[in-house]
Amino acid sequence: MQIQWYPGHMTKAKRMLAENLKLIDVVIELLDARAPMSTKNPDFSDMFINKKRVVLLNKSDLADEKITAEWIRYFKAQGIFASEFVATKPNKRKSAIMAIEDAAREKVESMRKKGVFKTVRAMVVGIPNVGKSSFINIMAGASRAQTGDRPGVTQGKQWVKITNQLELMDTPGLLWPKFEDETVAKHISFIGSVRDEVIDIEELAKQLLITLLQLAPESVFARYKSLNPDTPHEQLLEAVAQSRGFILGKGEFDTMRSAKIVLDEFRGGKIAKVSLEAPPKE
Numbered sequence: 001m002q003i004q005w006y007p008g009h010m011t012k013a014k015r016m017l018a019e020n021l022k023l024i025d026v027v028i029e030l031l032d033a034r035a036p037m038s039t040k041n042p043d044f045s046d047m048f049i050n051k052k053r054v055v056l057l058n059k060s061d062l063a064d065e066k067i068t069a070e071w072i073r074y075f076k077a078q079g080i081f082a083s084e085f086v087a088t089k090p091n092k093r094k095s096a097i098m099a100i101e102d103a104a105r106e107k108v109e110s111m112r113k114k115g116v117f118k119t120v121r122a123m124v125v126g127i128p129n130v131g132k133s134s135f136i137n138i139m140a141g142a143s144r145a146q147t148g149d150r151p152g153v154t155q156g157k158q159w160v161k162i163t164n165q166l167e168l169m170d171t172p173g174l175l176w177p178k179f180e181d182e183t184v185a186k187h188i189s190f191i192g193s194v195r196d197e198v199i200d201i202e203e204l205a206k207q208l209l210i211t212l213l214q215l216a217p218e219s220v221f222a223r224y225k226s227l228n229p230d231t232p233h234e235q236l237l238e239a240v241a242q243s244r245g246f247i248l249g250k251g252e253f254d255t256m257r258s259a260k261i262v263l264d265e266f267r268g269g270k271i272a273k274v275s276l277e278a279p280p281k282e
């Protein structure tokens with residue numbers, strides 16, 4: 001599956017992030033809880049080498065709770081603060097503020113000794129569509145940043161005041177120039193971080209169904225009733241079309257419509273609550 005995923009504006013965005021680093025006390029990295037390894041931008045460890053980091057496993061409402069808990073332990077074992085998050089619900093707002101302030105504490109206290117009361121400034125980073133702007137809105141308690149169910153919604157930076165001591169910077173989603181690993185490319189595409197326009201979405205949806213049939217077969221059969229354990233991979237999209245009555249006439253199935261529905265329903269958490277990746281075992 002060939003994917004051309006690195007649009008030109010990302011080079012500009014990467015430069016913008018680098019230019020703003022000197023203003024920043026903390027970097028908040030949002031990962032998708034369903035695929036924390038694949039949604040971790042490998043460029044970030046170098047880009048943010050001297051910055052305090054907070055990792056949030058966002059969209060945890062769409063992932064398997066037990067596996068998310070394993071991921072949190074995995075990050076903590078590496079000395080990285082990590083927590084699950086749902087950027088569409090306000091219940092974790094306070095604990096996120098505390099985690100950010102905690103990460104900035106050393107700097108705030110050393111400034112205070114010099115008599116300066118510092119506002120903590122944190123940059124929210126991540127690959128496209130992981131929920132950075134939604135996170136900022138839920139933290140601000142108001143719709144300040146534009147969000148959308150597709151990648152590339154945010155194109156520039158935006159500062160949003162959260163409390164008198166905390167400001168967050170929204171940033172455009174950043175990918176890296178080359179996907180080395182086929183699984184990483186697939187997972188990032190499944191969750192909608194690559195523009196569907198540059199992908200063969202019928203192939204992508206077929207791959208997603210194959211993956212879901214391994215992880216949560218009963219949920220797939222329950223959602224698409226014409227699909228069963230004997231359906232050959234080549235006919236998965238036809239079976240979805242048959243389940244939904246997507247027929248073009250003359251007995252031909254609208255497999256493009258099936259592909260879009262499968263991707264949409266997975267991304268919206270309607271097929272199953274699944275994690276695509278578990279942390280490596282020690």
Ligand SMILES: Nc1nc2c(ncn2[C@@H]2O[C@H](COP(=O)(O)OP(=O)(O)OP(=O)(O)O)[C@@H](O)[C@H]2O)c(=O)[nH]1
Nearest residue numbers: 059087129130131132133134147148152153154173
């Ligand atoms: N179910 C669920 N949906 C979420 C969550 N966070 C964000 N979303 C949805 O995911 C989509 C993307 O959210 P955005 O906040 O626009 O993502 P972003 O990271 O800012 O995306 P770009 O600006 O394109 O890089 C939107 O449809 C949000 O409603 C979450 O925790 N759970």
Ligand SMILES: [Mg+2]
Nearest residue numbers: 132133153154
């Ligand atoms: Mg955004």
